[in-house]
Amino acid sequence: MLVMQQLTKKFRTDDVETHALRDFNLNVNEGDFIAVTGPSGSGKTTFLTIAGLLEDFDSGSYQLDGESVQGLNDKALSRLRNEKIGFIFQSFNLIADLNLFDNVDLPLRYRGFNAAERKRRIEQSLELVGLQHRLKHLPTQLSGGQQQRVAIARALAGEPRFLLADEPTGNLDSQMAQSVMALLEQINQRGTTIVMVTHDSELAKRASRNLVIRDGRASEQVVNQRAVSQFASA
Amino acid sequence: MFSYYLRQSLISLKRNPILSLLMVMAIALGIAAAMTTITVNYLMSADPIPSKSDRLFYVQLDSWSADEPFLEPNQPPDQLTWRDATELMRAAKAERQSAMATSMMVIEPDVAQQKPFSASVRLAYSDFFPMFNVPFQYGQGWHSDADQSRQLVVVLSHDMNERLFGGENSVGQSLRMGGRLFQIVGVMQPWQPRPRFFDVTTGAFADMNDVYVPFLLKEALTLPNGGNNNCWKPLPDATFQAYLNSECISNQFWVELSDQQAVADYQRFLDNYVTEQKKLGRFPRPLNNHLSDVMSWMEKQQVVSDDAQIMMYMALMFLLVCLLNTVALLLAKFLGKTPEIALRRALGANRRQLMQQHVLETACIGIAGGVLGLVLTWLGLLGVERLYQGNLKDLTQLDLPLLGMGMLLALVAAILAGLYPTWRACAIAPAGQLKTQ
Numbered sequence: 001m002l003v004m005q006q007l008t009k010k011f012r013t014d015d016v017e018t019h020a021l022r023d024f025n026l027n028v029n030e031g032d033f034i035a036v037t038g039p040s041g042s043g044k045t046t047f048l049t050i051a052g053l054l055e056d057f058d059s060g061s062y063q064l065d066g067e068s069v070q071g072l073n074d075k076a077l078s079r080l081r082n083e084k085i086g087f088i089f090q091s092f093n094l095i096a097d098l099n100l101f102d103n104v105d106l107p108l109r110y111r112g113f114n115a116a117e118r119k120r121r122i123e124q125s126l127e128l129v130g131l132q133h134r135l136k137h138l139p140t141q142l143s144g145g146q147q148q149r150v151a152i153a154r155a156l157a158g159e160p161r162f163l164l165a166d167e168p169t170g171n172l173d174s175q176m177a178q179s180v181m182a183l184l185e186q187i188n189q190r191g192t193t194i195v196m197v198t199h200d201s202e203l204a205k206r207a208s209r210n211l212v213i214r215d216g217r218a219s220e221q222v223v224n225q226r227a228v229s230q231f232a233s234a
Numbered sequence: 235m236f237s238y239y240l241r242q243s244l245i246s247l248k249r250n251p252i253l254s255l256l257m258v259m260a261i262a263l264g265i266a267a268a269m270t271t272i273t274v275n276y277l278m279s280a281d282p283i284p285s286k287s288d289r290l291f292y293v294q295l296d297s298w299s300a301d302e303p304f305l306e307p308n309q310p311p312d313q314l315t316w317r318d319a320t321e322l323m324r325a326a327k328a329e330r331q332s333a334m335a336t337s338m339m340v341i342e343p344d345v346a347q348q349k350p351f352s353a354s355v356r357l358a359y360s361d362f363f364p365m366f367n368v369p370f371q372y373g374q375g376w377h378s379d380a381d382q383s384r385q386l387v388v389v390l391s392h393d394m395n396e397r398l399f400g401g402e403n404s405v406g407q408s409l410r411m412g413g414r415l416f417q418i419v420g421v422m423q424p425w426q427p428r429p430r431f432f433d434v435t436t437g438a439f440a441d442m443n444d445v446y447v448p449f450l451l452k453e454a455l456t457l458p459n460g461g462n463n464n465c466w467k468p469l470p471d472a473t474f475q476a477y478l479n480s481e482c483i484s485n486q487f488w489v490e491l492s493d494q495q496a497v498a499d500y501q502r503f504l505d506n507y508v509t510e511q512k513k514l515g516r517f518p519r520p521l522n523n524h525l526s527d528v529m530s531w532m533e534k535q536q537v538v539s540d541d542a543q544i545m546m547y548m549a550l551m552f553l554l555v556c557l558l559n560t561v562a563l564l565l566a567k568f569l570g571k572t573p574e575i576a577l578r579r580a581l582g583a584n585r586r587q588l589m590q591q592h593v594l595e596t597a598c599i600g601i602a603g604g605v606l607g608l609v610l611t612w613l614g615l616l617g618v619e620r621l622y623q624g625n626l627k628d629l630t631q632l633d634l635p636l637l638g639m640g641m642l643l644a645l646v647a648a649i650l651a652g653l654y655p656t657w658r659a660c661a662i663a664p665a666g667q668l669k670t671q
Contacts, residue, residue, distance in 0.1 A: 046665075049665035049668070052580065054579070054580055054663075054664045054665040054668065055663070055665040074584050074585050074586075075584045075586070077584075078579070078582055078583060078584035078585075078587075079582070079584075081580065081581075081582050082581065082582020082583075083582075087580045087581065089668060093573070093577045093580075093668070095574055095577070097245055097248075097249055098245070106577075106578065106581045107581040107582050109235070109238055110578075110581065110582040110583045110584075110587065111582065154581070158582075166668075
């Protein structure tokens with residue numbers, strides 16, 4: 001589903017060149033729940049933004065759902081991102097002056113669904129995260145855990161095949177973190193592939209695969225029997 | 235998506251109300267300054283008689299002194315002598331022609347409650363009315379016979395008929411003017427061409443005359459001059475007849491010529507006339523006779539003053555400064571929105587969609603700035619009118635095309651001001667923004 005081969009990404013300043021990813025290989029299968037861990041600056045977020053088509057890479061190849069993303073223009077990349085990928089961020093990234101309905105509506109607007117279809121999807125995804133009764137509330141009227149649930153509902157509303165989560169529990173207390181993690185597991189069990197960057201080793205253990213990134217290279221630790229990837233480290 | 239973008243734009247504007255207000259004010263002030271001066275210039279330079287402005291010609295004959303031109307560089311006088319005006323009328327070489335002059339007469343109303351008052355008089359020939367498309371409410375202009383026979387007939391302006399007869403049809407009634415009874419033959423509809431092209435010598439934006447009588451009554455009734463009078467040669471004596479026969483200029487002369495051939499023929503006629511007059515010892519200067527159509531005559535007479543044009547250019551520069559301020563404010567606003575833009579990119583918006591949304595947001599600012607700007611323009615025009623103490627009355631009115639132009643100017647200005655900030659904000663790398671949240 002998501003195949004990266006020999007992927008390289010460098011950041012350059014005036015006199016310093018930093019390898020964020022080097023010879024990065026990964027094969028994500030349908031239904032995987034991959035936890036990505038690693039020390040700060042190891043390239044986790046860079047991997048996630050490249051996987052989410054928000055950043056370009058220097059060399060190597062990347063196929064998303066069988067389609068090479070190399071050379072695609074902005075419109076095509078945006079369409080792919082909209083249809084196939086859902087994002088969850090550490091700081092929720094809800095728009096403060098839009099109510100929950102309008103926040104969840106965001107990706108659907110760019111998808112071109114009609115009003116009835118958008119309403120159905122918004123209500124369905126907010127129901128999934130248990131917030132269907134707070135459609136007209138503003139994000140500031142919710143707790144952190146509830147805000148992250150709204151962000152998850154927004155990511156799910158377009159029914160993407162991949163969910164990319166960057167420290168989704170990083171801003172939550174442990175109880176809320178457990179609750180959000182349980183929700184992600186539930187979503188994964190319904191068939192959505194999840195790639196989650198986290199610093200929390202306990203949460204990482206609950207994923208089917210554990211990917212560790214160090215110095216821009218990936219290595220995998222099999223943590224339970226659900227791991228099915230054909231991982232090949234460079 | 236238009237309604238969605240519009241709703242998002244309004245939400246965005248409400249998010250920073252002070253910043254939004256500053257941008258709207260910047261555009262409004264620029265538009266107000268520009269539109270105030272554009273309005274005055276536009277109305278000053280408007281074609282006052284578009285249906286035939288290219289067929290009406292003002293006549294100038296260089297009857298001035300041999301020692302110096304009437305105006306540098308070598309400009310002929312802007313009026314004719316009585317002798318030349320009446321001679322050209324007698325020749326009647328044009329399709330229509332009218333000599334004109336102005337005077338004052340005392341009107342003695344029949345109504346006891348009204349006291350006698352002084353009225354401005356335009357002396358003209360019967361062709362004046364059809365030549366200048368004068369609209370009539372009652373009756374019509376006098377017949378051409380009345381010109382030569384110097385009949386005591388009068389056409390009233392709409393306002394004068396209101397004043398004397400309460401707006402009733404007064405045609406056929408008598409009016410005592412200057413101690414004589416005139417028969418009213420026509421009453422004009424409200425008529426106020428701007429500029430008052432047929433006589434700019436007493437002010438292109440001055441009020442219209444109260445009454446209109448046959449030109450030759452000036453001689454018959456020894457009516458005084460009401461407008462400008464310039465002489466370069468001393469009068470032999472102080473009699474009225476000596477004045478009429480002098481080289482003093484106080485009369486305007488217009489002809490209607492249907493095509494270029496007619497213009498060329500009339501020019502030839504004028505040159506021949508002056509050549510003949512030279513044999514009588516008049517017209518000491520070289521041949522310098524001009525025929526100017528309406529718009530050329532307005533230009534020659536500098537109806538749109540240099541001051542007004544300079545003010546307009548300065549106001550446009552001020553608009554530019556306001557727009558540069560708006561660019562800076564928009565840049566601050568849109569760069570502050572980059573996290574939201576990055577989020578929308580992550581959720582599937584392409585750059586073009588985000589550009590459209592932000593262009594619409596700047597258009598909303600432009601429309602709000604335009605509306606406020608037009609209100610300020612209206613106040614500015616009131617100020618201009620007060621400043622000139624009514625001399626620019628009717629030049630300080632916004633008509634529908636000007637309102638449309640103001641809104642369009644505001645809209646285009648705002649969108650242009652928003653292009654760079656929009657491009658900068660939408661060109662951000664979303665990954666960088668999302669990382670820094």
